[in-house]
Amino acid sequence: MTTRAASWQPLSPGERSVAIEVLVHGPLSRTDLARRLDLSAGSLTRLTKPLIESGLLVEVPDGGPAEVRQGRPSQPLDVVAESRTFLGFKVTDDMVYGVVTTLRSEIVARLDRPLTTHEPDEVADLLAAMTAELTARFPTLTGIGIGVGGLVQDRAVVGESPFLQWSDVPLAELVEERTGLPVVVENDVAALVEAETWFGAGRGLDRFVVLTIGAGIGYGLVLGGKRVQYAEEDREFGRHWILDPHGPLTPIGERGSAVSLLSIPSIRYQIRAATGRDLTYEEILAQAAAGEPMASRVIDEAARALGALVAQIANFVLPQKILLAGEGVGLMDVAGKVVDDTLRARRHPLAVPLDVETKVSDFHDWARGAAVLAIQVLVLGVVEV
CATH class of the missing domain: 3.30.420.40 (ATPase, nucleotide binding domain)
Incomplete structure (x- = not known):
């Protein structure tokens, strides 16, 4: 199953590969970027020009923070990590741990709440209330990732969770209805693996x-x-x-x-x-x-x-x-x-x-893993299952 989601649109496959390489491994010089993607200098220039013009990529000083700046083409390219933020939740049997991250999965805020019921609608209500509280502080929130222990189907439905005593709960739909944001749900270990693969020890x-x-x-x-x-x-x-x-x-x-x-x-x-x-x-x-x-x-x-x-x-x-x-x-x-x-x-x-x-790892690391799922949905444009 493949589901469309809010994403970096419109990007060609080549432009997307350049943007992802910079997101995960940047800032990168044009020489490094061409070598990593096996592109000629001309092809790289063709692909990066619209990304720079749109503001998705920016030229930065060597080793400096991402900022829009006029400079020579030799300057490294980077994304503006703070341009969008993402919300990740780790749901346990008695707590919900929430984090807000940048586009590079750096945690910029934490919010935890006790979970006093396992009733799916009430859990969704709590997640929506936490989202509203964080949206007031971070209006650039773009998507939500939720990690739970158990079987997750189609990155949307909690098929079975012994910790929550759930069976076939459409958690993504319940939270999307309440927040208006795209939501992706995944097994918590799988989410952690994705985070470490893109931005952590496995990068x-x-x-x-x-x-x-x-x-x-x-x-x-x-x-x-x-x-x-x-x-x-x-x-x-x-x-x-x-x-x-x-x-x-x-x-x-x-x-x-x-x-x-x-x-x-x-x-x-x-x-x-x-x-x-x-x-x-x-x-x-x-x-x-x-x-x-x-x-x-x-x-x-x-x-x-x-x-x-x-x-x-x-x-x-x-x-x-x-x-x-x-x-x-x-x-x-x-x-x-x-x-x-x-x-x-x-x-x-x-x-x-x-x-x-x-x-x-504490539970905020698991929540960060869930936020990376939302980042991937934005970047890749699909939920792949």
Whole structure:
């Protein structure tokens, strides 16, 4: 399915490719831009001239902020990132986290509200009220992206969300009716992968993996610079990725899966079952860092599981980089050496060292990922599903 949306119109395919290259990688000199797109100097001049005349691209001083300026053709080209703003929402079971971003996904405002009901119309009402509040401050708001945990169909309908107890909720339509803005809805992990591919750790990479650790385990794969869509991306793949068949049980009886070993609820459950104490994840990490035996055992076991999981992904996918993200990657600060030792032990001795980047993500990062969906709709002109 392909749906038309508000976009950079009218742009030819060549002009669009130039504009996207500058948006994602700029500011760029004309020489760099021609090399990246394999264009002659004459072709590049033909494509960039209408973009500059329209104000979509501007000439900027070397290393300076984007500004309209008369200058020599050798000056780098850039977009005016502040010319439009975008709204991203991350919806959890009890909160809505909102951010406003520039065209380059830089967060310029945050707004959070408690979610006291899961009734779809009332959730849409809350999202619309938050949008109205932010529109008053940012009249250039152009589109809305919404990230939710679960199955999302056609980037519009929440087919299934266990966190919200939703089934077949037309969330995009409900919010569009209330705001008048184009809305795109996506699985939250998929949204985060898109953001990191366009503007983050995966920018410019051909093969890239995002692995998230938090309430669950999320996975996203980028090949050829584009996120690979697959039927199970809305499902928690970690429930079925067995790392230790003799490992710990989750509250629902799973043994030794990535979820049972690594997710925050499972780690907290293991400590509670062993000690009777209901500790936060941060408290468990602090105890492990201080050498408390039970916390150290659980965290070291989680670290070995993470190292094994990263090694398995690396051995099969051969990525240029793996990004570890989510609320649970504080594990690396406490037991990173265990992760690294396990990773090396599970890979060929002559394997190229793996580039592993760690990013502790809060819910505003997930909301930023949703905003990038709205940026993509503007830039690409379609919602591709």
